[in-house]
Amino acid sequence: MAEQPPLHRLYRHYSELPYSQRVLYTMTLLVLGLGYMFALLYIFHTYAGRGTGNKMMLSYEDLVVAYSGSGKGSRLESALRGPMSNMLPADETSAIIAWVQQGSDRAKYEKDVKPTIDKRCLGCHDGSNPHLPNLSSYDNIKKVTEQDTGTDVFTLVRVSHIHLFGLTFIFFIMGLMFTHAYVRPVWLKCLIVALPYVSIVLDVSAWYFTKLFHPFAxxxxxAGMLMGASFAFMWVVTMYQLWLSPPPAMVAERLGGDTAIIG
Structure with missing residues (x-):
């Protein structure tokens, strides 16, 4: 077996850290893991079934419809069938979709649609939030009954900066804890640290390109699977080496065989 390169002078394994720092890492991992799980559930709920109607699976077609539109129905219809599907009773949703498909007649709007919109939608879509469609009048609703072209560019810009900042902080924290892990060869460890950032850039960039060329979905x-796999690998390795695995031989040798450091 080839001889391993010596440990870097600044490298510290988890077994060399004080217990207070190891507990801090552990609690951070638990909360981040819970948060990541809820984020995945939200993404699945938002996008699954947008293109295929199958809410039990997230597919290529669902992402195409979400980012570039169906090219058939309206934005309002896509929202009612997708992320807003649980906000209205099924009969009220069907009535609004039928009104849209029949040409969005104003008289029928005043009689059948407006009462539902006022009751169910205006709490959020009253025009006070510039990032949500304003549904407070017939003219405003008419704009979202036009052909579905997917998420608009300015919404993508808003969501992009949130993702870029938020995920960068999350993976900086994860990566910082993971740097204490003993993983060889070192280039593999560096690759695992870098992969989430590559995934973030690929993911966000592809949102825009999918509007132009569907296969970018x-x-x-x-990118989403790569990001999730990177998170899971760093989470499991960090948690395992924090508490369950013995210190590597090179670390134990450096400590003179005494790894019970308490601080």
Whole structure:
């Protein structure tokens, strides 16, 4: 077996850290893991079934419809069938969709649609939030009954900066804890630290490109899976080496065989 390169002078394994720092890492991992799980559930709920109607699976077609539109129905119809599907009773949703498909007649709006919109939607869509469609009048609703072209560019810009900042902080924290892990070869460890950032850039960039060329939706799927796999690998390795695995031989040798450091 080839001889391993010596440990870097600044490298500290988890077994060399004080217990207070190890507990801090552990609690951070638990909360981040819980948060990541809820984020995945939210993404699944938001996008699954947008293109195929199958809410039990997130597919390529769902992402194409979400980012570039169906090219058939209206934005309002896509929202009612997708992320807003649980906000209205099924009969009221069907009535609004039928009104849209029949041409969005104003008289029928005043009689059948407006009462539902006023009751169910205006709490959020009253025009006070510039990032949500304003549904407070017929003219405003008419704008979202036009052909569905997917998420608009300015919404993507708003969500992009949130993702870029938020995920960068999350993976900085994860990566910082993971740097204490003993993983060889070192280039593999560096690759694992870098992969989430590559995934973030691929994911966000593909949102825009999917509007121009649908196959970029595969990049969104691939980047999301790569990001999730990186998170899971760093989480499991960090938690395992924090508490369950014995210190590597090179670390134990450096400590003179005494790894019970308490601080």
């Amino acid at each position: 595969w990049v969104i799927l691939f």
